[in-house]
Amino acid sequence: MDDLPPSLVLEILNRLADSADLARCRVASKSLNVLSREVRSVNLFCSLDRYLKSRAVETRLLVMPFKVILKSLMNDFVALDSVSIGVEKSLGRISYWHDDVEDWSDDLFLTDVGFAREWLPAIGRGLTSLSIVDFWVQSCWRQSKILALITLCCGNLQELELKNAWLSVDGLNRLNSLKCLTLEFIRLDDEDLSEVNYNFPHLEILNLIGVGGLNEPKIHLSHLKTCRWTVSNAPVSLSICAPSLSKLELKCVKPKSLIIQTPMLSDFHFCLQDASGLQVNEFPCLRKLQLHFPCLYSLITTFSSARTIKELTLNTMQRAESVESVKLCLDTLFEIFPNLSFLKLGPGVFSEAETCYQAEGLDERIGMRDLKKIHASLETYKVELKLPFIIPILEKCTDSLDMELLIYHNADSHLAGGIMSKRAVNHPRPKWRWELWKEGLKEPWAKGI
The missing domain is CATH 1.20.1280 (Monooxygenase)
Structure with missing residues (x-):
């Protein structure tokens, strides 16, 4: 060297x-x-093994406190621009009821503002990226004013990530440089999100994952382009006003009300469990839509017309048979989304559409002629039983259709391959891709026939 x-x-x-x-x-x-x-960067995380050694009687005196290591590291650099510190994911399994946990310990309370004052002011001016992953057992009952210190010391910060903490917004300074903010498993008080809107006005990326303590949270950011928002189980009223937003991933249970004012939205991932009274406004720029919902028929019919959507992905949270009597038909899909080029159906959705086909058949919708690719997961190992539904779809689509089917992991691969080889003679148009899937993972055993 x-x-x-x-x-x-x-x-x-x-x-x-x-x-x-x-x-x-x-x-x-x-x-x-x-x-x-x-x-220019520091990345240091406390492992589960280190944590357990620091608690064991026979080894605790041999382990240097994690905060001591961090402080000595931070005060020994001259040009840091990125700092990422915290606890590893494995420590998430530790709870209050763990035998080794002392509720009053603070050796892994990393958003402790007193501890941060010992190293952050010296390096803060040069930082563009900061990530702190706290230890929830020690941080959840201690409110931290780390945000105020960060906005005071880090005037050039562009990316900020805070996880597993109870945060206060008291004393925040306006931070115009911040472009990306991630708050994950964070406790805030009800009005704190409005302070985030005001003091970080130029945010372009916002990730709120499991942020609790909010009753009527509102996101109002004029420069926001990408947002991922996973709301806790409590029913709340949600509001998003973001005129520049192009991608939104929203997951919630049963919101009291939902207001989405995003005229430039082009990519929307929407997951919820109850859409009672939901009304969907027009999204004139929407191109990609992903829906995850127990009763898909009731949800998609709230889209009065969605002619701009080219890519559609549908998934159910549980078997549709146990949820509602009205089945989701492909005819309904192509009536509401007439200009699709890509369609992806989860296993429950495919079975629901098949049940509807068995009862009502399949019309030759004009929209099916524009379809370029179908991706579907089959929730059975008896592949041959699905062919009476698959073949009519092929016959009503164009020669350029590309069909990809994922077979249940217990399916007989040789039987499935033999069936599709024979069918390919009569229907040469689709590009068959059969792959095994299990618990959301794909294990490919064969490619295009």
Whole structure:
């Protein structure tokens, strides 16, 4: 390593995924020790193994406190622009009732503003990215004012990620540089989201995952382009006003009310369990739509007309037979979405459409002629029973149709392949792709016939 140019060594050090390796490099040689202080990013996470050793009687005195390591690292760099610290996902399994947990401990309470004051002011001005993943057991009952400190010290910050904490918005400063904000498993008070809207006005990406404590949350950001919002189980009134938003992923249970004012929306992922009283406004730019809902028929019929949508994905949360009597028919789909080029059907949706076909048949909708690809998951290992529904679809589509079917993992692959080989002689148009699937994973065993 001593023979390599310093610039190349520094580039290697900058690419280390774990800053614990950086500390090891410091004791390896004098040149590495000097160059290590010029790296631009720090990534250090406490593992479950380290946590358990710090609690065990026989090893606790041998483990240096995690906060001590972090503070010594942060105060030993000259050009940091990215910091990512926290606890690993494995520590999420630890609860209050774990034998080794002491409720009053704070050695992994990383959003502790007193601890952050010992290192953040020295490096904050140069930071463009900051991520802190806290230890929920120690942070959930301690409200932190870390946001105010971050907005005070990090005037050039562009990306901020905070997880597993109870945050206060008191004392926030306006941070015009921030473009991306992620809050995951965060507790806020009811009016705190309005402070986020005001103090981070130039956000372009916003991720709110499991943010609790909000009754009437409102997102009002004029520059927002991408938003992922997963709402907790409590029924709330949701409002999104984002004139520049192009992609929205929204997951909720049963909102009291839902207002979405996003005229530029082109990609919409929508997952909910109850849509009682839901009214859908026109989305003039919508091209891609994904719906995940127990009663798809009642949901898609709220779209009075969706001629702009080219790609449609439908999934059910449970078997449709146990939810509603009105089945979702392909005829209904192509009446509401007449200009589809791509259609993806989950296993429950495919079975529901098949049941409707058995009762009512299948009309030759004009929209089916524009269809370029169908992706469907079959919820059975008796593949031959699905052919009476599959073949009429092929006959009503054009020669350019590409059909991809995922077979249930217990299906006889040789039987399925033999059936489709014979059918391909009579129906050469589709490009058959049969793959095995299990619990959402695909295990391909054969490609196009």
